[in-house]
Amino acid sequence: MAPLTIGVVGAGTMGRGIAQLAAQAGIAVLLLDTAPGAVEAAREAITADADKLASRGRLSPERAAAVAGLVRPAATLLDLAPCGLVVEAIVEDLAVKQALFQALEGVLTPEAVLATNTSSLSVAALAAVCQRPQRVAGLHFFNPVPLMKLVEIIEGPATSPEVIAFLTALTRQFGHQPVAAKDMPGFIVNHAGRAYGPEALRIVSEGVAEFATVDAIMRDAAGFRMGPFELFDLIGLDVSRRVMQSIYDQFHQEPRFRPVPLVAQRVAAGLLGRKSGKGFVTSPASPAPVAAKPDRPVWVSGAEPEMASPLIAALEKAGVVVEHGSEPSPQAVILLTPLGEDTTSAVLRLGLDPARTLSVDMLFPEARRYTLMPSPATSEPWGASALAALAATGQPVSLIHDGTGFVAQRIVAQIVSIGCEIAQQRIATPADIDLAVRLGLGYPHGPFALGDRIGPRRVLRILQAMHAATGDPCYRPSAWLRRRAMLGLPLAAPD
Ligand SMILES: NC(=O)c1ccc[n+]([C@@H]2O[C@H](COP(=O)([O-])OP(=O)(O)OC[C@H]3O[C@@H](n4cnc5c(N)ncnc54)[C@H](O)[C@@H]3O)[C@@H](O)[C@H]2O)c1
Structure with a gap:
């Protein structure tokens, strides 16, 4: 069998990262982009990044030296004919991606695999226009690709198990960590991530605490590396807003994913975070009120x-x-x-x-x-x-206004509940959900490990109390969580 050549279409942020990763693993890559000069710019950036990794001891000098020769330009789609796999990382537009896959099917062998790096489109919709939908899957990388070790492997309704096994093994060959997900909106990471920021936004919208206070509590009390608002500032609120709205719409207005009006106003005002120089966390939390000596029992x-x-x-x-x-x-x-x-x-x-x-x-x-x-x-x-x-x-003490579930309780309970829903809907296994959340979102624990540390019954009680007090269906506990808590089982227990 001829050695694998991977075609990468789209030489932007993600495509160049994917090409680099494959080349670092010693695999030949053909890189194609419709924008003039894009492939050359990408190849320069790839070589420079591989050299940087080598200088830091994160890549062997031999591997780094080989990268430049392994990533070759493709002038047209026809040049991709020898590829056993083509990964597309072009513009996030279904019709454009469909047209690309249809054209590629006319060029590639019937055994070739077509993978999409889409974050928000359905693999099923993309495969539906293909003659061989069983050869189509999602291969979802995270930015920056060489450093973010997680890859979600997305199985569409028609994807063959052999294609999933191939992409899983390839991801391991890249030195990355594969997780398996069904083709549902947000896959694992963008679905599981719908608790931390959105619940923090609800807390502020309800007037319970200010942005910096929520961040301080989530860092110091719940052990997160970054507070939710620091994270919004890092990602850019315009980007986060699109993801929040897209998941909410794709799940047909599921109340758990309901965005708050505050976000649209801040985006309109240009308060996007680091990229616009102004975001949520412009000042530290209000200093804790100065406390006198304890004066009462x-x-x-x-x-x-x-x-x-x-x-x-x-x-x-x-x-x-x-x-x-x-x-x-x-x-x-x-x-x-x-x-x-x-x-x-x-x-x-x-x-x-x-x-x-x-x-x-x-x-x-x-x-x-x-x-x-x-x-x-x-x-x-x-x-x-x-x-x-x-x-x-x-x-330190953070003083907040009266609210159901304080700050940390309600945020972590929602993280656990939404994680459990992903397992309940059979989108992914608890082990893969935990791994994806740790590697993809950088949380200290995945939802299952977090829920089991706190105790499933406590998580259930928090949500039930919040649901009862507010009447808001966004706090109805996941059935997966409720059953295991009631039975006294760990959250990862299968059924
Ligand atoms: N940026 C991220 O953090 C991220 C993370 C995960 C997934 N994704 C997904 O990866 C894909 C690419 O995102 P990106 O951030 O790299 O975009 P980008 O804008 O940086 O790069 C896209 C590249 O594709 C090229 N292109 C557009 N249409 C093309 C076509 N028909 N044929 C060939 N080349 C074409 C463009 O010229 C551009 O160079 C999108 O589907 C996006 O949703 C992005």
Whole structure:
């Protein structure tokens, strides 16, 4: 069998990365682009990048030296005839991609594989115009291709298992990590990513917290590398907006993916993030209010013993007087540790004094920041006492307005629920979803590992409480999550 030659059509951001990756693996590439000079510019950029990788010890000097010779220009589609695989990375337009695949079928052998790098179009729609739809699949890379190790391999309704196996093995040969996904909007990564930013936007839109506060909580309490708004600024809000709207529309207005009006306004105002020099995070979070020395005893409700005990331990370690009676004394500031509830609902349910009650998010006991949430009835001096008690531990404190599920609880619960929905819809396996989310989105854990660390029952309780309080169907828990939580099974348990 002749050695594989890969054709890459489109020598822009993605095409040049794909060509580079294949050449670095020692595979011959033919690169084609309709824009004059695009292929030459891409070849120069590829050689320069391979040399840079070699100088950093990330690619052997022999491999880097071979790259230039392995990536050759193709002048016309006919030149691609010897290719066993053609990957298209051209403009994101269905009709243009369909025309390209039809033309390629006239040039290539019947065994050749046609792969699309599309992010948002359906592989099925692309394959539908082809004579051999079984040879068509998605091969979805991430930018920058040489560094982002994840590749989603998308199976259309007609794709043959042999084609999927070929692309999976090839991805491994590239040194990248394949994950398998069905041809559904957003595949895995752009689907699973519909919780972090969108839920953060809802929090701000509801007036619960400001942008920088949400970021600080997600970094310091939930362990994310970047806050959701820093991430929007990095990606560009115009790009994120298109993805949010496209997934929402393609899932027929699924409430979980509902965008907030704030986004369109900010895009119209040119507040796109780094690319326009102005974005969400232009200033650090408002400084935490200066806390005086703890001046009152604290009583922590035992309604959620597992959440309350690490808080009590931390307060006592800091020298704060903690009352252990079954009821608070009249001098005590009252702290609750609810799941999914706002302070208003929790204090009324427990029959406590709203004027001296606040809530603390204890979902992540190892958090390096407290989130403190009064209700509208909490009176100022009692709020200041609660702040002083938490500040005595030495941890920063973020003060937010009353809202269901604080900040971290509701964002992580949505990440888990949407991840579970992807498994429920059989788009991908839990293991592949977790891998795709870690590598593609850079989260510290995938939705299944995250949900199992927190405890599926807790995640379910957060969502059920939020759903009950708001009536918003966006918080209805995934059936996959609900069943496993009720049965006491780990989230990755198959059925
Ligand atoms: N940029 C990303 O982060 C990213 C990530 C994943 C997937 N994608 C997808 O990859 C594809 C390419 O995106 P990009 O960012 O590299 O775009 P790009 O604009 O950087 O490059 C596209 C290239 O294709 C060429 N081209 C357009 N029509 C052509 C045709 N009919 N024949 C040959 N060449 C043609 C253009 O001249 C251009 O050089 C799109 O489908 C996009 O959705 C992009």
